[in-house]
Structures are given as C-alpha cells and as structure tokens.
Amino acid sequence: MEFLSLPFVALMSVTFVLYYALQRRRWQHALLLLASAVFAGYYHMAYLAIAALITAFTYWMGRRIHAAINTPLATIRLWLAIGGLIMLWLAARYWAPLFPLGISFYTFQAIAYLADIYWEEDPEDDFTDFSIYMLLFMKFLSGPIERAESLLPQLKKAHTFDYRQVTTGLKVVAWGCFLKLVIADRIGPALDLVLNDVRGATGMQLLMATLLYPIQLYADFAGYTCMALGLGRMLGFRLQPNFDRPFCATSTGELWRRWHMSLSFWVRDYVFMPLNASLRGRKRWGTYASLITTFVAIGVWHGAGWTFALYGLFQGIVIIGETIMGPWREKIYQLPGQTAGRTLMMIRTYLLFALSLLFFRLSTIGDVAYTYAHLADGLQTSAKELRLGLTDHEWIVVGIAIVLMLTLEWLQARYQLGEKLERLPAALRWIVYLAIVGIIFWFGSFGVENFIYIQF
Numbered sequence: 001m002e003f004l005s006l007p008f009v010a011l012m013s014v015t016f017v018l019y020y021a022l023q024r025r026r027w028q029h030a031l032l033l034l035a036s037a038v039f040a041g042y043y044h045m046a047y048l049a050i051a052a053l054i055t056a057f058t059y060w061m062g063r064r065i066h067a068a069i070n071t072p073l074a075t076i077r078l079w080l081a082i083g084g085l086i087m088l089w090l091a092a093r094y095w096a097p098l099f100p101l102g103i104s105f106y107t108f109q110a111i112a113y114l115a116d117i118y119w120e121e122d123p124e125d126d127f128t129d130f131s132i133y134m135l136l137f138m139k140f141l142s143g144p145i146e147r148a149e150s151l152l153p154q155l156k157k158a159h160t161f162d163y164r165q166v167t168t169g170l171k172v173v174a175w176g177c178f179l180k181l182v183i184a185d186r187i188g189p190a191l192d193l194v195l196n197d198v199r200g201a202t203g204m205q206l207l208m209a210t211l212l213y214p215i216q217l218y219a220d221f222a223g224y225t226c227m228a229l230g231l232g233r234m235l236g237f238r239l240q241p242n243f244d245r246p247f248c249a250t251s252t253g254e255l256w257r258r259w260h261m262s263l264s265f266w267v268r269d270y271v272f273m274p275l276n277a278s279l280r281g282r283k284r285w286g287t288y289a290s291l292i293t294t295f296v297a298i299g300v301w302h303g304a305g306w307t308f309a310l311y312g313l314f315q316g317i318v319i320i321g322e323t324i325m326g327p328w329r330e331k332i333y334q335l336p337g338q339t340a341g342r343t344l345m346m347i348r349t350y351l352l353f354a355l356s357l358l359f360f361r362l363s364t365i366g367d368v369a370y371t372y373a374h375l376a377d378g379l380q381t382s383a384k385e386l387r388l389g390l391t392d393h394e395w396i397v398v399g400i401a402i403v404l405m406l407t408l409e410w411l412q413a414r415y416q417l418g419e420k421l422e423r424l425p426a427a428l429r430w431i432v433y434l435a436i437v438g439i440i441f442w443f444g445s446f447g448v449e450n451f452i453y454i455q456f
Contacts, residue, residue: 001042002450003227004180011035012231019235025158032132032235039137040102047100050092054085054103055134058110062123065114078118082111101454104301105143106134108266113148115270124148129155138231142224142453144240144262151237159236164422169233171418174436176226180451181444182401184220190388191216198367203377204386210375213361214354215402218246220452221260245409250345252318255353267294292316302360307368311359318352397443
C-alpha cells in the first residue's frame with residue numbers, strides 16, 4: 001500500500017476521522033494497531049506475520065534481558081537475541097524468495113531497543129504500545145528508524161485534535177509529494193534509460209545521469225520521509241527527521257550527519273562507537289578500522305553483491321582521507337575566500353557522493369568501471385541525446401523544481417519559513433497552499449513509480 005495510492009488515502013482518511021472521534025487512549029491505540037496491520041498485510045500477509053513475530057520476540061527478550069541485568073546471563077541473552085534478529089534478516093534479505101518490506105527498519109529498531117535495555121533502560125510494559133512503536137504504519141516501510149525513548153513516551157496519552165498540528169502535517173505531506181512527484185518521478189525514467197544500460201549511452205549522458213542521480217535519490221527518499229513525518233504529525237506524533245539539507249555539506253562526514261540521519265546515528269551509536277571503544281588501544285588505526293567496518297556494513301545493509309560493499313568502502317575511505325587531511329584541506333579551500341572556499345567544498349562533496357552512488361545504483365562492478373572510464377567521452381553529444389527522452393518543457397520543470405527545492409530548504413533553515421507562513425493573513429496562506437497543490441497536480445508525474453528505498 002503506497003502512500004500515493006487510493007487504498008492508502010482511504011485507510012488514512014478513515015483512521016484520521018476515527019482516531020480523533022475516539023477520545024480514550026486505548027481505543028486510539030487499538031485503531032493504530034489495526035491500521036498498521038492492514039497496511040502491512042495489504043502487501044502480503046507474510047509481511048505482517050513476520051513483523052508480528054519480530055515484535056513479540058523483541059518484547060519478550062527485552063524483558064528477559066532486563067530480568068538478568070548486570071549479570072553474564074544478560075549479555076548472553078542480548079547476543080542471542082541480536083544474533084537471532086540478524087540471522088532472520090539475512091535469511092529474508094538474501095535467501096528467502098519473499099523479502100518482507102520494512103524488515104530492515106523495524107529490525108534496526110528492535111536491536112536498538114534491546115541494546116538500550118542492556119545499557120539499563122527500562123523495558124516497555126505495555127505490549128500494545130510496544131507493537132505500535134514497532135509497526136506504526138507511516139514509518140513501517142522505510143523509517144525513520146525511531147528510538148524507543150523518543151516514540152514510546154508519545155504513546156502514553158490520548159491525542160486530541162489540534163488544528164495547527166494537523167495543518168502543519170498536511171504541509172509537510174504536500175512538500176513530500178512535491179519532491180516525489182515533481183522531481184524524483186519526473187527525472188526517474190530519464191535516468192533509468194541511461195543507468196539501466198550504461199554501455200549504450202554516450203559519455204555526456206553518463207555524466208548527466210551521474211550528476212542528477214543524487215538529486216533523484218534525495219527527492220525520492222526525502223519525499224517519503226516528509227510524508228511519513230507529516231502523517232505522523234497529523235495524528236499527534238513527532239517522528240525523527242531523516243534529512244537536513246545534505247547538499248550543503250562541506251565534507252562527506254558532514255553529509256552523513258545530514259543524510260538518512262536515523263540510519264547514520266543508529267550505526268554511529270550501535271556499531272561505530274562500541275567497535276571504536278573495543279579498538280581504542282589501536283588509537284587512530286582503530287578509529288579508521290571502525291569507520292571502514294561501519295560503512296561497509298551500511299553498504300551491505302543496502303543489498304547483496306560487491307557493489308554495495310564497495311559503495312560503503314568508498315564512503316569510509318573518503319571520510320578517513322578527510323580526517324587525515326583535515327587541517328590542510330580547510331586551509332586550501334580558504335585560499336579563494338571563505339564563501340568561494342565553502343562553495344568549492346560543497347561541490348567537491350557532492351561530486352564524490354555522486355561518484356560513490358554509481359556503486360549503489362549500477363548492478364555490476366564492470367558497469368561502474370565502464371561509467372568511470374567514459375564520463376568525459378562524447379563532449380560533442382547533441383542536445384537531443386542530452387534530453388534523455390524528456391522534452392524541453394519537462395527539463396524546464398525539473399530545473400525550476402530543483403532550484404525551488406534548494407531555495408526553500410535554505411530559507412526554511414535560515415528564516416523558519418513555515419512559521420512565517422503561518423503568520424500571514426488567512427487569504428494569503430490559502431493562496432500559497434492552493435498554488436502548491438496546483439503545482440503538484442499540474443507538473444507532477446503520476447504513475448506507478450515506487451519509492452526507491454522500499455526495496456531495503
């Protein structure tokens with residue numbers, strides 16, 4: 001059940017109306033659990049069954065770990081539980097004929113929950129609340145990966161209708177629709193045309209696709225995240241943000257603090273920091289080994305095959321290089337001036353990220369190597385070839401939409417654009433709202449395109 005589908009609109013509408021009609025917390029939670037079960041089971045009942053099994057197992061093991069806290073038995077139970085979750089995920093990811101959607105994200109939540117209990121957090125007593133924490137439908141497919149201490153306290157009271165929260169949520173959903181429909185789905189087919197057959201494309205087409213793919217991936221995933229956050233806000237929940245203007249990052253390390261933040265912070269807290277602590281005797285070499293291991297793990301999480309492992313390795317090597325070159329790098333980029341130097345650092349970071357994403361997007365190492373070798377070929381490519389199957393009108397729409405996306409994100413970060421919009425007279429606000437909706441319906445590419453991260 002995709003967000004951009006009539007069945008989901010029907011599910012969300014019914015849930016929204018009944019949710020605020022039911023004033024008691026228990027009734028609201030029963031409704032949320034039912035809606036989440038319908039959402040997960042709509043794809044395949046096996047998805048719901050596996051998610052329910054992992055939820056029950058995690059809840060039970062959390063209580064068992066807490067019962068033996070500060071004893072060797074707690075450590076044994078923790079590693080048995082984490083090992084079981086990882087083995088189930090690996091079996092589903094690489095060997096099962098049916099990959100349960102969302103399993104990576106709620107498995108990460110389960111591991112974080114168990115680790116936090118081992119680190120002496122209290123386990124959740126209410127199984128219904130815990131099930132909602134694990135299965136809440138707006139974050140089920142692609143996150144964000146919620147921490148227990150963030151979401152579970154929000155489940156301890158009934159939520160009443162709040163006009164401002166609902167309208168804020170709707171605006172965030174609309175922004176997500178803009179990113180997905182006007183940018184990601186508009187350029188997606190053109191990039192697929194090149195990246196699905198790199199050996200049949202010209203050098204300039206490969207270069208354009210390489211440079212534009214990070215935009216498509218960001219608009220697609222950030223679009224999903226905005227919809228998830230907005231839908232959660234409409235029901236009274238504040239989910240964790242996943243993106244913070246990643247293309248303004250001046251280093252790859254900073255980019256990962258701004259890109260897929262719930263995953264980045266998860267691997268930082270539950271993979272990198274424990275591993276780095278265990279290797280602290282190796283000093284900087286232990287840190288480098290921890291970084292490489294962490295980013296290779298991120299790559300392998302995205303999929304089987306050497307391309308994903310090399311994607312993570314690429315990121316890890318770049319961050320280590322930035323760490324080693326840190327002081328000199330800053331001085332070099334300050335030579336042309338602070339503003340120009342910062343701009344150059346942002347461009348460099350974007351280009352390295354775009355090159356690394358070829359390992360993420362292409363299916364074989366040979367295709368990646370071919371693309372790298374031919375990026376500068378064919379500078380005489382005709383304008384027709386550069387269109388990649390899109391019309392001039394479509395490229396104009398995409399270009400304006402990308403500039404609008406970057407400009408509005410900058411204004412929001414600098415001037416809190418959303419709050420300023422709310423202070424405008426009602427007539428002006430509604431003109432803006434209707435204009436946004438009109439742009440989405442007029443220029444959006446409506447079809448059957450799935451979200452890219454649904455496969456993970």
